[in-house]
Amino acid sequence: MRSIAGQRVLLGVTGGIASYKTVSLARLLTQAGARVDVVMSRSAREFVGAVTFEALTGRPVHVDLIADGHALDHIRLAQDTDLVVVAPATADFIARAGQGRADDLLTAILLATRAPVLVAPAMNDQMWTHPQTASNVAHLRSLGYRVLDPAVGPLASADEGVGPGRMREPEEIFDAAVAAMATPSSLAGRTVVVTAGPTREAIDPVRFISNRSSGKMGVAVAKAAAARGAHVILIAGPLEVAVPSGVHVVRVESTAELEAAVRSALRGADALVMAAAPADFRPSSVAHQKIKKATAPPAIPLELSPDILASTRDARESGTVIVGFALETENLVANAQAKLAAKALDLVVANQAGETGSGFGSDTNRVTLIGRDGSVEALPLASKDSVACTIVDRVEQLLSGR
Ligand code: CTP
Numbered sequence: 001m002r003s004i005a006g007q008r009v010l011l012g013v014t015g016g017i018a019s020y021k022t023v024s025l026a027r028l029l030t031q032a033g034a035r036v037d038v039v040m041s042r043s044a045r046e047f048v049g050a051v052t053f054e055a056l057t058g059r060p061v062h063v064d065l066i067a068d069g070h071a072l073d074h075i076r077l078a079q080d081t082d083l084v085v086v087a088p089a090t091a092d093f094i095a096r097a098g099q100g101r102a103d104d105l106l107t108a109i110l111l112a113t114r115a116p117v118l119v120a121p122a123m124n125d126q127m128w129t130h131p132q133t134a135s136n137v138a139h140l141r142s143l144g145y146r147v148l149d150p151a152v153g154p155l156a157s158a159d160e161g162v163g164p165g166r167m168r169e170p171e172e173i174f175d176a177a178v179a180a181m182a183t184p185s186s187l188a189g190r191t192v193v194v195t196a197g198p199t200r201e202a203i204d205p206v207r208f209i210s211n212r213s214s215g216k217m218g219v220a221v222a223k224a225a226a227a228r229g230a231h232v233i234l235i236a237g238p239l240e241v242a243v244p245s246g247v248h249v250v251r252v253e254s255t256a257e258l259e260a261a262v263r264s265a266l267r268g269a270d271a272l273v274m275a276a277a278p279a280d281f282r283p284s285s286v287a288h289q290k291i292k293k294a295t296a297p298p299a300i301p302l303e304l305s306p307d308i309l310a311s312t313r314d315a316r317e318s319g320t321v322i323v324g325f326a327l328e329t330e331n332l333v334a335n336a337q338a339k340l341a342a343k344a345l346d347l348v349v350a351n352q353a354g355e356t357g358s359g360f361g362s363d364t365n366r367v368t369l370i371g372r373d374g375s376v377e378a379l380p381l382a383s384k385d386s387v388a389c390t391i392v393d394r395v396e397q398l399l400s401g402r
Helices: 019-031 050-057 073-079 091-099 105-112 125-129 131-142 170-182 216-227 255-265 332-342 384-400
Strands: 008-013 035-040 083-089 117-121 151-154 162-166 191-196 201-204 207-209 231-236 248-251 271-274 281-283 302-304 321-328 347-352 367-371 376-378
Touching (some): 019 035, 019 083, 035 050, 035 105, 073 105, 083 091, 083 105, 083 170, 091 105, 091 117, 091 131, 117 170, 125 162, 170 216, 191 255, 207 281, 216 231, 216 271, 231 255, 255 271, 271 384, 321 332, 321 384, 332 347, 332 367, 347 384, 367 384
Parallel strands (some): 008 035, 008 083, 083 117, 191 231, 191 271, 231 248, 271 321, 321 347
Antiparallel strands (some): 281 302, 347 367, 367 376
16 A cells, blocks of 8 residues: 555545445545544534544544634644545535535635645436536536546445446545645646547448557556646547546547547647547448358458548647647658648657557557657657656646646
8 A cells, every 4th residue: 555654634524325435535544644634514424423534533523614612623624734535525515615615614624725625526427417517526627626527336326227426436536645645736727638549440340440559658648647636538449458547538439439529528628638549541331230251342442530630620729738649660750740730739749660668559668759849859768657747747838838
């Protein structure tokens, strides 16, 4: 377990059935060496007793905004912490926090703190997908709060079915808390769209054309941006690696689906990092039934699929930082510079195809960063996580100039 010894965490608990899982979170944080102060809303105490948290954290639990002799508790608690985590966060809490209310201890602390804030919502799926909640969550993100999208899974009551609304598991919230304390929130309030992996173009119901992209590079970029507090939308084709927690994942299959997802995500995006390897060609028509060997055509006619960076240019907002990749077998810098100009990019991450330890499927990569300003920076062979950090550094620099 990673050490967060000596770090101060203020753990806010609001009234949801998922608060029983927050007990494990309090335990994980305490075991990792953090000093955990729990603040419970009145309704949270209907679900879990304060004494449970007191026993686990070894510290008193706070409930009231004005308790006898403690009129300024909210200011002291707000300032004496390295991180605020709210788990579970109910729809009502999210709405009140978004309005800047300060009528209970937890919302007052949110206004008075300058520490990063991590919010783990839990609610019924209909409540989570209601446009009002979506707008409240987007507002919290614009304020720099890190919101962990709930998972899809069985909800509290049997008749609620399976939908998005289930609070993230204690281990996932713990990981996000550690990341929030380890890295500066330099991208808090920013939305970064990352594409990753290959796409697939159907030939018939059982066959497709694709490429060897694993999605590792895009996933590494998504992770690095999320660790700095960005709201990350990861648009993913079929990946060989797990998606990181703390990012919003949109799954796609074909290049046309990827194009539509990028177009929609560009609305409100501060940056797009196009690490996906879309299939450039697709069958001109898709057979509705499995093609039988006996009647197979001698050739399958192909057509070009859309070039997404080019075709979604009209959907970019002014000031959005656009990063593309370039995979080349020859004339690396010149070809990448041509792509930068043709696709109106701010930065190209150029890869020499076929080099050992680099490119598709590998855990390491050797890239050259080529900027719109004419800069050419050849990076040494490094892990994809390390290359991702450098790419996100460049995105941050470009954003700060806008
Ligand atoms: N890209 C895209 N849409 C496609 C193909 C690629 O938006 N249909 C993006 C990739 O995600 C990458 C950049 O364009 O960021 C360059 O991809 P690359 O495969 O190197 O180049 P292509 O534009 O496909 O050109 P070519 O295959 O001729 O080198």
